[in-house]
Amino acid sequence: MPPRDGGRGSPGETNANPFAARQWQLGSGNMLTLGPKGLLVGVLNVTPDSFSDGGDNLSPEAAVRSATAMVAEGAAILDIGAESTRPGAAPIDGTQERARLMPVLEAVRAALPEVPVSVDTYRAETARAALEAGAQIVNDVWGLQHDPQIANLVAETGAGLIIMHTGRERDVLADPIEDQRAFLSRSIEIALAAGVRDAQIVLDPGFGFAKDPAHNAALMARFAELHALGYPLLVGTSRKRFLGHFTGRQAEGRDVATAATTALLRAAGAALFRVHDVAMNADALAMADAMVAAGHRDGA
Template sequence: MIHKPFEVPMGSDTLRLGPSPLIMGILNVTPDSFSDGGDFVDVDAAVRQAKHHIAEGADIIDVGGESTRPGSEEVSVQDELDRVMPVLDALAAAPIGKPVSIDTYKALVADQAIQAGAAMVNDVWGLQRDPEIADVVAQHGVPVVAMHWDAERDRDLDIISEMTRWLTRTIEIALGAGIPQNKIVLDPGFGFGKTFRENYILLNRLHELHALGFPLLIGTSRKSMLGKLLDVPPKERVAATVATSVIAYQQGGHIFRVHDVRENRDGLRVAQATLYGPPAGVEG
């Protein structure tokens, strides 16, 4: 089996990761995200988008209040809370019927978001930016997605070896704070601190990260690694994103964080049927 099975406890639910890929729908409530900045800053628009993602097959909704695109400015804790909390409250009140993740590296934002109903923390700095965020995750008992973003790594060394070293430190931080091993998901961080060429090396060698022993979340959606290759703007990178999702799935990826849920879901279903056979009851 290419996909090692994992069970990630999430409140009263369990994420079952393995042959069946899960889709995380991106919900940016920011004015400046590279692809959809400003599209969902209105609370009603954000809730509609979350419901749209779910109707198209999303398993998780990832809410983010700070852009991490190249050149973006950091926002204060209060500004980030002002963006995400009304949306989290509205999603909890709807309710949307799927777990919500909070995309933040700030401990206070994570704490408030979890109290408002977020069931997972997605930290782009892999628990290595805000020293208190691992404690917050452990105290609330939620799972964490820890992404690789090592801006100071030695580029003369092998990228996978360097990622393994850095992510090993992230794992040590998580376990040291009391986060159970079965509540840790790793994200290789496509586009973060990596050159154009390195992103494709990573995609080709993604399977090597399974040696760390954790499920992988893949985030290539509409990114510049695709735009530079094809010379197209973000919203015209959907087919290219699906291609990377399928390749990453074939390399053992478990969760796929995307803007375009249906297209990626369909591509991943074909990939799953190819690797493991069509689901029972589906006949041609």
């Protein structure tokens, strides 16, 4: 593990209670409390080809309607992405990505200025444009290992940073937790070397990204081991293909399975949940939070 930054914003000891309050530093000097209650991140895909909701939010007007509904249902953050990350999706370049993203981002920020917005991108140029337009978080599905300049940008702007694990385009270790530690430790090193503060960082184990169903199930079963990395954890299981492997359902029918993983992973200490169906997952999270709170009252 890389050294922690101590006075530069350390979130605490590496084995800290994941349900204890800690502040996540976002852009524009804002902070978000993580730990005592799970928070929902509403997915807003500005793509024609995402596996679940491709084409639903291409216009700013449609995106604002979707975003407003998700916030009303309980989303604390909106995550906007303009390039599909599903397996086999056609790649686009940064110019295309920004052409899709920016009109929607600007419209959502104007309609919901109080709601933090995350931009789902692995390109520093796109991330910069989004932060300048009011986004407060960068969600990098390559964990800074595709474009390390994102780390410099986040250090410069003080934005929140989500570092995701992926198994794409590399050899992976047989043990899923060891592979998480190896990849994410390298990403953390890149971030800290660029001047990113610990308090800006959230980690995402990347459910479904170059992982087979057994790997995803093992990652859920051993999820609590990831707290040794010392950072808050976000999870994105929503409608993923591995849920269909276990339930036999297509993407649009996987919301119940998603909610089940939300409850299970909240009990294991996850702080943030990236979801498509906010209302259903809000109910699952409410029950999980009640159980967690009762356990703490009883001294568990």
